[in-house]
Amino acid sequence: MICFPNAKINIGLNIVEKREDGFHNIESVFYPIKWCDALEAVKSDSFEFKSTGLEIPGDSENNLIVKAYKLLEKHIPNGTAPKIHLHKVIPMGAGLGGGSADGAFALKLLNELFNCGVKMTQLQKLAAELGSDCPFFIENKPVYCYDRGIKFENIDLDLSGNYMVCVNPGIHISTAEAYGSITPRKPKENLTQLITNPLSEWKSSIFNDFEEPLSKKYPLIKDIKNGLYDLGATYASMTGSGSTVYGIFKTKPDLQNQFQQFSVYEGKL
Template sequence: MLTFPNAKINIGLHITEKRTDGFHNLESCFYPVGWCDALEILPAQELSFHNSGIPIPGDSQNNLCLKAYYLLKKDFDIPPVWIHLHKVVPIGAGLGGGSADGAFTITTLNKLFSLKLTTEQMQQYARQLGSDCAFFVENQPKYCFGKGDEFDEIGIHLKGKYIILVNPNIHISTAEAYTGILPHAAEVDLKEILKQPIAMWKDLVKNDFEKNLLLKYPVIANIKHELYQYGASYASMTGSGSTVFGIFDNTIDLKQAFNKYMIWQGELL
């Protein structure tokens, strides 16, 4: 079975509280985008994992696809599988690519072996893989809170808008991103602001990670500035960086303008 785990962007991101378990509470709007990996899972005689495309650092046994398989294997008598992941979405880029791979493994195994898991059950398995993973089970725009694994509906309508994502090939670890972050209550009601026309977002919808990271990596700040120069209605770094996105009212091709970087562009759904 072949699937295409997609990335997401954060529209607004506020770090609101340090938790007693070492994690942070946050609030954000997660929105799926079309930049995708390719994931194929087939029944096999023995379990195996293969990857191509962008090299994945670390021991392959720690890959979220395998971790997702083992999670379900504990509770269901599923056979071994052959997993091939072709990695396209950049790693450590604030796009949730690895989280999507893990979540799509859960949803694919559910279909492949007719496990009949509910959405809520699949989300619960996904939460054990990582904070962003559960979002990709439904894979719909959501207001996210808690560790980023609790959801509420959000009135945001971007269908038909055009998005450009620019990744400057900078890997930012979660630990680096949180250095210097001082959690605080959000100054604005994100859910209410995102109901407003996108032209009003520029000075109100913020990503708390930008304050330090745009100073540390001027190239990220330059990309954001250039996207506005090219006419973006709204531009921001996504997640903990380093990818920056711009949302445009109309189709625009900026591949040449950002030809030094990884770039994806397409319509929002």
């Protein structure tokens, strides 16, 4: 059985306050895009995990796919286990939620493969144990996200028909580095209201709190954003804690051999 964990972008990202538990309360709009990894699982008598494609740093025991299996293990019939193969395409540490998607999709895939019968709401709770962005990928639809990134409200936002370009310059920005660059503050305007405005108005009203301080440290982020606007983007922004920058276009842009040294995704929304 195979599935294709997809990335997401943040449309706006406000860091509202630091919590007593050390996390931060945020608000953002999460929107799924079609930049995907490939994840396959088959039934076996022993557990095995391997990956190809982009090299994944660190111990495989800390991989969210392995953790997802361990969370579901008690629901899997005795004497069976999955062999899992991940082909990694989505850049890591890029603000795209690729690792979170892999973990969440693994929960869904194993639940279906082994007929575990775990309901959607319980899968979301398990996904929250994996990480803050993970529950989003269970339903995998546009939402307004708040709290520490695990609470959602449905929103009416449909960007289909537009064209997306994502550019990842390969700058790995850790969560600690990103949060260390900002001072939390409550936003002056309501993000759920701002996204109802025409896309052409987003440029002057919807921002990512991480973008300005990180662009000062890594000017390439701003250069890419300006380059996307020069190509005709209606809206462009850094996503998540960086360093990927995306542009939303009305029609397919001619990239004119730009960004060739970077990882680039382009396609319809």
